Ligand SMILES: Nc1ncnc2c1ncn2[C@@H]1O[C@H](COP(=O)(O)OP(=O)(O)OP(=O)(O)O)[C@@H](O)[C@H]1O
């Protein structure tokens with residue numbers, strides 16, 4: 001079988017396993033929706049003419065959903081698979097290593113699609129978030145999502161080599177994701193953060209992802225509220241691409257099939 | 262005959278531990294070779310170097326004509342591996358994992374056949390975490406033979422098997438051997454080595470002590486016969502090269518039935534234990 005066919009078969013297996021672990025379904029898929037329900041119900045203010053906080057928050061949650069389903073999920077799951085011997089067993093078969101990664105990417109894509117649909121449904125039905133009606137915005141949505149999920153997946157694979165054991169992985173990865181969410185314009189409005197925090201957050205991809213998503217889901221008028229007074233599509237694409245390259249290089253260089261002993 | 266495995270001067274150290282300290286070994290194509298040795302002797306380290314999992318610190322290794330440290334996927338296609346321990350596939354059923362894994366091999370065996378061969382018919386719809394220890398181990402064996410390997414590595418494959426499952430496993434291995442599969446196994450069960458192996462190698466402290474057939478290891482074929490009997494209320498024991506003559510004289514002396522008589526040749530285990538003790 002070809003690398004891609006085996007990759008598709010891996011994806012099938014990964015998705016089955018994912019759905020059978022209740023914690024992963026609840027945490028990766030439902031937790032962001034729960035957060036949206038809570039934040040959307042508590043903060044009802046209008047933050048700019050015609051823009052509610054829930055609208056702002058939906059854009060941020062979709063962006064951080066890319067980080068959850070890719071980076072967080074993989075950086076926690078792969079160390080567990082390294083510990084229980086899943087990876088070692090695979091390494092002993094003629095399965096091409098890239099098929100393993102293709103399988104992971106397919107599983108990430110599947111959970112991401114489900115998550116985005118849930119967030120958009122809840123956002124639109126309960127909090128009156130406006131979905132874009134023109135093709136241009138959806139094209140932006142497509143490329144931001146594509147760059148985001150690619151980078152997030154690669155960085156997750158790269159980061160999976162950092163935790164020494166599967167048990168420590170989630171304690172290590174979750175705070176990183178939380179800190180990024182707080183500083184990148186998910187839970188707080190980015191232009192209200194201290195400028196040093198904005199500058200630090202601008203190094204990391206989530207800031208650019210949230211900005212890209214805001215350009216899809218918020219009215220054009222809101223662009224003037226951004227720190228740079230524009231959506232900066234060029235820089236969004238550039239920063240996300242840089243992180244893709246960083247993720248790819250690190251993932252290829254550091255990936256281990258067995259625990260380091 | 263051509264060698265499936267050739268090892269010369271193999272070295273592997275972990276800090277101060279010489280896990281493998283200069284092993285030379287040849288396994289012929291088509292034979293069943295059992296590597297015996299106490300805990301920590303270096304069996305797993307050696308096997309995992311042959312499987313391409315671990316780097317070596319010295320020596321040369323050839324497995325099916327290739328260096329396992331550099332061999333690619335087509336080499337892996339010819340090899341079956343049962344690791345000493347694995348704890349994966351918690352949420353996948355027996356038949357699922359076998360079906361999915363058969364996608365990775367060029368010429369996999371029929372999944373139902375493999376399930377039958379390891380006796381997991383009743384458990385085919387059970388997930389990994391629902392299997393008992395021995396059933397889990399059978400799944401490991403099933404995955405090891407799934408790809409129709411030319412060379413099969415089995416690191417303590419029957420740990421946790423009940424006696425019946427062990428016999429069934431022996432039949433499975435004999436069947437594979439009859440089909441021409443080369444098998445390298447480790448085991449702590451000497452009866453298993455005797456039942457299956459064409460040759461055994463004893464390894465201790467990272468060195469090969471002896472390689473021989475199970476019948477001739479440690480001079481077993483020339484070893485004295487142990488005769489035990491009871492005389493005047495005491496157990497007596499004598500080691501002799503001519504047991505028949507001893508029995509004749511005993512029978513004359515004790516006038517008839519010799520009480521509690523046993524005549525035994527040293528088992529592979531007796532020989533093995535004396536070899537390891539002699540080493541220490
Ligand atoms: N990854 C490792 N790091 C440090 N020491 C190791 C490592 N692997 C093996 N060793 C050491 O090397 C020696 C040989 O270990 P190995 O696992 O090969 O033994 P074994 O013959 O398979 O034993 P057992 O019968 O218990 O499975 C032991 O002293 C062990 O502690």
Ligand SMILES: [Mg+2]
Nearest residue numbers: 304305306345
């Ligand atoms: Mg071992």
